Amino acid sequence: MVSLKNITKTYNHGTVKAVDDVSFSVEKGELFGLIGPDGAGKSSIFRMLATLLIPDKGSATVAGHDIVNDYKLIRSKVGYMPGRFSLYPDLSIEENLDFFATVFNTTVKENYHLIEDIYVQIAPFHKRRAGRLSGGMKQKLALCCALIHKPTVLFLDEPTTGVDPVSRREFWEMLKRLRQQGITILVSTPYMDEASLCDRIALIQHGRILSIDTPQGIAAAYPNSLYAVKATDMPRLIHVLSTYYPHMHSYLFGEVIHLDARGMGGYNLPDELTQFLTAEGFADIEVKPIAPTIEDCFINMLVRHDT
Amino acid sequence: MRTVKFLLQKEFRQIFRNRAILALIIVMPVMQLIILPLAADYEVKNINLSVVDHDHSPYAQQLVAKITASGYFRLQGYHASFKEAYRLIEQDKADLVLEIPRGFERDLIRNGHQQLFIAVNAINGTKAGLGSAYLSSILRDYNDGIRMEWIAPTRFRPAATIEVIPANRFNPLLNYQFFMVPGILAILLTMVGGFLSALNIVKEKEIGTIEQINVTPIKKHHFILGKLIPFWVLGNVVFTVGLLVSWVIYGIFPQGSIPAMYGFISIYLLAVLGFGLLISTYTDTQQQAMFIMFFFMMIFILMGGLFTSIDSMPPWAKAVSRLNPVSYLVEVMRMIVLKGSGWADVFPHLGAMLGFAVVLNGWAILNYRKKS
Known part of the structure; x- marks a missing residue:
């Protein structure tokens, strides 16, 4: 449905490399996540796929159309939700939705079934200006506007950034329902916990793809054993x-320290470590093996990438 | 066309929600037309005159009385010496010093001629120039009066004199407002059209809505039309309001063809809106657009023939002013309002303006990219 081949994009006359030789493809009906920190090049990829940017090198197709030559055909088939809220703040919810429906030569009524689940949540405020909505409501409206012309592919650039945890969970529920309707969704997020909600994810850093797999696959491919360490005086412990x-x-992860036991295979680390830390004067020591999360995988890849 | 209709609907909704802009569109022309023509006036009044009278004769007093009676001069005072009066010029309290020499009356009667000395403070060039011209003409008049007294009218005039009596066509009383009001209306129209259109598209860039528009199948020219038409309508509204204000307050009603005037305004607005759009395609923020627009507005206004006559500019400036749409509008406004011109008279201007409109809008459309 979406396929990129060796896409490269630079800014400032080639001095800033935003996207570096990126290739991946998204199947029809898939919920595909681009996971990476700010400035990793996620938005540039989205803007190229949404036909707003022309790549320097490489080619890409969306719904079978080339993003450079057939951009006009793509525009009526995709829904794009930019990272920044970009609907008219001085028009109401209803007016924004109507406007975007009409410019795509359709009506809200015609495709209401697509947005119904989402729209009912903001419907009580349909007369309110978009600029005065809360962050979560803005995102829901933006999603409605991106969906109203019944796109086959949906590009969502950081849809949950700046949204409260409850709204974030709701938002992902909605994405899952949309996927069930056969819409291909490409979503980006800097939040690692959202990665496990995707069918497949691509970890991206400095414009390069580090890994592409299912969330389970990425977690299973974690090369070493991982331990959670906890004791009194955490700041001294990490030191x-x-x-x-x-x-x-080793790095702080919530309330515990995650320790990547690289090159310690066949070695009884928990006992060793407990003894060592007791000798160092720590109390309430807890060392237990854990399953790596996507975030651990990402951190591990970054560390390996840098060294 | 359906798309344009929806774009227009959206655009008008936004305009009518923006109360500040709406108020400005109506209040600005009214206020400016009421205030500016009264204040911005070429006539020089209240010229401070200080007199150094060494003679103290009835003739000298008569002369001073005649000068002050003209209404242009305000007698600053009598001073004993030129040096004393000159200090007043230095302090900017006097604009003109008139020195009447000792024996003014006696020598005038005995020798038939006498000399007066006028010193002018030329820091304010207009005031100095007009002040000394007024004073010279009063002196000439005074001179003629004296000659009339002395020379007994004879049947045969001793010398033929040429008397020039000017007749002021189109503005017989040289009413300054008749000249100024149409010009100010022209500037207003340019400001409203240029600024509103330039800022509008840039605003969409700033708040990011243009991204959302760009991924829709809306065509470039539809989008630009959707931006042009609302401001074109607003421009016509502003112009009509301005015309009514100048009629009600100054009694200025176009002598010429009103359809020709609106015909020209329609094309003119297209050109100015096109210029605004062009600037918006080159800028990313409203601040940038505002400053660039201001730069051009200053040139347009100062070289538009509103305050200074284009005919008296150096040749290069005259050539530049031909590239200034405002100069055409100021000219056409004065032609139609004062001179009573019709379609045929403004035809060349109309042609030029059509050229401006096509070039500016074409350039704007070409430069407005939906992708980078």
């Missing part, structure tokens, strides 16, 4: 761990 085990990467 001690990085000093005495410099070859093992």
Whole structure:
């Protein structure tokens, strides 16, 4: 449905490389996530696929059409929701929706079934100006506007950034329902916890794809064993761990420290570590093996990438 | 065409919601037309005159009385010496010093001629030039009066004199407002058209809505038409309001063809709106657009023939003013309002303006890209 081949995009006359030789493809009806930190090149990829930017090198197709030559055909088939709220703040919910329906030569009534689930949540405020809506409501409206012309492919650029956790969960529920209707969805997010909600994800950093797989596949491909370490005096603990085990990467993860036991296969690390930390004067020591999350995988890839 | 209809509907909705702009569109022409013609006036009044009278004769007093009675001069005072009066010029309290020499009356009667000395403060060039011209003409008049007294009218005039009596066509009383009001109306129209259109598209860029528009199948020319038409309509409204204001307040009613005037305004607005659009395609923020627009507005206004006559500009400036749409409008406004011109008279201007409209809008459409 969407396919990119060696796409490269630079800015400022080639000095800033935003997207570097990126290739991937998204199947029909798939919920595909682009996961990466700010500035990784996610938005540039979206803008190229939405026919707003021309790539420097490489080619890409959306719904079978080339993004450079057949951009006009693509525009009526895709729904694009930019990272920044970009509907008319001085028009009401209803008016924005009507406007975007009419410019695509359709009506709200015709495709209401597509947006119904989402629209009923903001319908009580249909007379309110879009500029005065809360962050979550703005995103719901933007999604409605991107869906109102019944696109076959949906590009959502960081749809949940700046949205509260409850609205974020609701938003992902909606995406799952849309996927069931056969719409192909390409979504980007800087939140790792959202990655596991996608069918497949691509981890991206500095414009390059680090890995593409299902979330489970990426987690299963984690190369080492991972431990969660907890004790009193966490600030000193992280310092001690990085000093005495410099070859093992340790980082704060919520309330615990994740320790990547690289090159420690067949070695009873929990006991070793507990003894060592007790000797160092720590109390309430807890060391237990854990399953890596997408975030652990991402951090691991970044560390390997940098060294 | 359906798309344009929806774009227009959206555009008008937004305009009518923006109360500040709406008020400005109506209030600005009314206020400016009421205030500016009264204040911006070429006539020089209240010229401060200081007199150094060494003679103190009845003739000298008569002369001073005649000067002050003209209404243009305000007698600053009598001073004993030129040096004392000159200090007043230095302090900017006097604009003109008139020195009447000792024996003014006696020598005038005995020798038949006498000299007066006028010193002018030329820091304000207009005031100095007009002030000394007024004073010279009063002196000439005074001179003629004295000669009339002395020379007994004879049957045969001793010398033939040529008397020039000017007749002011189109503005017989040289009413300054008749000249100024149409010009100010022209500027107003340019400001409203140029600024509103330039800022509008840039605003869509700033808030990001243009991205959303760009991924829709809306065609370039539809989008631009959707932007042009509302401001074209607003421009006509502003112009009509301005015309009514100048009729009600100044009693100025176009002497010429009103359809020709609106015909020209229609094309003119297209050109100015096109210019605004062009600027908006080159800028990314409203601030940039505002400053660039201001730069051009200054040139347009100062070289548009509103305040200074284009005919008296150096040749290069005259050539530049031919590229200034405002100069055509100011000219046409004065032609139709004062001179009573019709379609045939403004035809060349109309042609030029059509050229401006096509070039500016064409350029804007070409430069407005839906992708980069």
